Amino acid sequence: MAKRGASVGQRREACFVQGRPNFSPARSCGLRCGVSEADVVFGAAASHRGPEVSMTADAARALPPLPPLDSVRRIHVIGVCGTAMGTLAAMLMERGYEVTGSDPMAYPPMSDWLAARGLRIRAGWDASNVPADVDLVVVGNVARRDNPEALAALERGLPSISLPEALRLLHLPEGGGLVVTGTHGKTTTSAMAAWMLHRAGADPSFFIGGVTRNFDSTYRLGGGPFVIEGDEYDTAYFDKVPKFWHYPARFATINNVEYDHADIYPDLESIRRVFRRFAAQVTEHLWVGAEDADALSCASAARCGVSTFGLGTTYDHGAAIIASHGASLRVVLHDRGGPPVESVLPVSGAYNVRNFLGAAGLVRGVVDVDLAGCALLMEGFEGVRKRLEVRGEVGGVVVVDDFAHHPTAVREAIRAARRRWPESRLWAIFEAKSNTSRRSVFQEAYGAAFSGAERVILSRPFREDSLPEHEKLSLDRLAADVEAAGSEVELIPEVDEIAVRVAAQAQPGDVVLTLSGSAFGGLHGKLLAALGERG
Structure with missing residues (x-):
């Protein structure tokens, strides 16, 4: 029997009859499961769209026929070594489910992390990987329609659901969770809310x-409020909608709204549309980053109360940065209706002050505390890995890792590093690997994003694209633009060569900031090793 899952499953099961929402005369069921009549109307059409379609569907699909959820014991996860899918698998195992998983990219650190939790990963994709006695299959968005395991599940009549559907059905509480959304800052804002x-x-x-x-983890199962990072990327080949459309939200943030995910969204308006839809599904209160006009516009679709946050004094949660002290910022907090209060936040970068203000709004929805009290709750906050994370220091050279790959994130990460290490020569090493960063849509924005770094190294794209030439990011042009803005630029294709070059030229006091949405080919370890070898 799955621990702690039965009561949630029984409540969810009441919402569905033969795999379709069981609506009362009201627009949606009283359990706020995140489905509406519109989901039934559009769901069937949405479920037939394949992964090659670059537009999200109009609404979440109707779920397939499911067994009684309190009877589900065995779950197979296709694509288990993705960060989110691996996290889901670990959560399911902790809840008492028997979990199997498969992935052709079964390598450390995720493979080791899952093995330590008792999951034996089946390498590759093959119909035989799907156990004969499995009750439910969770399909990651890495699996296409012709995936042999997805086909096997279909042929055997096994119910297949996406990651956000699994979270909603098996984990999220009846009344909904605290959902953090936005183009930037979701992970750190969620971590701040969870810590407070x-x-x-x-x-x-x-x-x-x-x-x-x-917590040294991507998840935690407690008995209180559920904080979830709400991603606008799509979910599975049969469920082409943003993940956050699936999450019933009591309280939520929209941190900011920019164009991103150029592989599935054709333009900014398509991004605005999915955020407006999300805003309309929040049930109790929405906090919005009001310095962002698009975020404000999307929040206007909310049917609940809306509050604002931002740097300044005119917001419901506001702040002004007074000074930087290493990895901390001294700020004045402005809680609308209350006096300004001076506080210290254990964060770097103006964007992290904004993240705190949004996270505090979520916390105040479920805890009786004021904004200054939230700042006190931030004491001891250590941040998130790969978010301005110091990976090591050798010979006076500090190596820092950041997830930034969107031009806005690159710009803000460099600004945060400059504020934290104001006297240092700053290197920025950028990898154009993500679906957005390899495209020319941000060619101009990238040109200005590296301002503040004295030395810039651009790595070649991770893979060759089949995109038309005019849609590809030109690194040669980017190098020229960055150089024209005042930085010294090199275009070095290979990670090993980058490590050798930086180790040969870096001086004590330098800070080397790597910017990539991936592990960057192990650059950090190679660079630290190369620095150590020079004596």
Whole structure:
């Protein structure tokens, strides 16, 4: 029997009859499961769209026929070594489910992390990987329609659901969760909210797209509020909608709204549309980053209360940065209706002050505390791995890793590093690997994003694209633009060569900031080793 899952499963089961929402005369069921009549109307058409389609569907699909959820014991996860899918698998095992998983990319660190939790990963994809006695299959968005395991599940009549559907059905509480959305800052804002709730004794659960340093984990199962990072990327080949459309949200943030995910969204308006839809599904209160006009516009679709946050004094949660002290910032907090309060936040970068203000709004929805009290709850916050994370220091050279790959994130990461290490020569090493960063749509924005770094190294794209030439990011042009803006630029294709070059030229006091949405080919370890070898 799955631990702690039965009561949630029984409640969810009541919402579905033969795999379709069981609506009362009201627009949606009283359990706020995140489905509406529109989901039934559009769901069937949405479920037939394949992964090659670059537009999201109009609405979440109707779920397939499911067994009684309190009878589900065995679950197979296709694509288990993705960060989110691996996290889901670990959560399911902790809840008492028997979990199997498969992935052709079964390598450390995720493979080791899952093995330590008792999951034996079946390498590659093959119909035989799907156990004969499995009750439910969870399909990751890495699996296409012709995936042999997905086909096997279909042929055997096994119910297949996406990751966010699994979270909603098997984990999220009846009344909904605390959902963090936005183009930037989701992971750190979620980690901040989870830490403050933990410090307040609220025993939170969380599901976050990065490793929180305080918990050394991407998830936690507690008995209190559930904090979830709400991603706007799509979910599975049969469920082409943003993940956050699936999450019933009591309280939520929209941090900011920019164009991103150029592989599935054709333009900014298509991004705005999915955020407006999300805003309309929040049930109790929405916090919005009001310095961002698009975020404000999307929040206008909300049917609940809306509050604002941002740097300044005119917001419901506001702040002004007074000074930087290493990895901390001294700020004045402005809680609308209250006096300004001076506080210290254990974060770097103006964007992290904004992240805190949004996270505090979520916390105040479930804990009786004011904004200054939230700042006190932030004491001891250690951040998230790969978010301005110091990976090491050798010979006076500090190596820092950041997830930034969107031009706005690159710009803000460089600004944060410059504020934290104001006297250092700053290197910025950028890898154009993500679906967005390899495209020319941000060619101009990248040209200005590296301002503030004295030395810039651009790595060649991770893979060759089949995109038309005019749609590809030109690194040669980017190098010229960055150089024209005042930085010294090199275009070095290979990671090993980058490590050798930086180790040969870096001086004591330098800070080397790597910017990539991936592991960057192990650059950090190679660079630290090369620095150590020079004596």
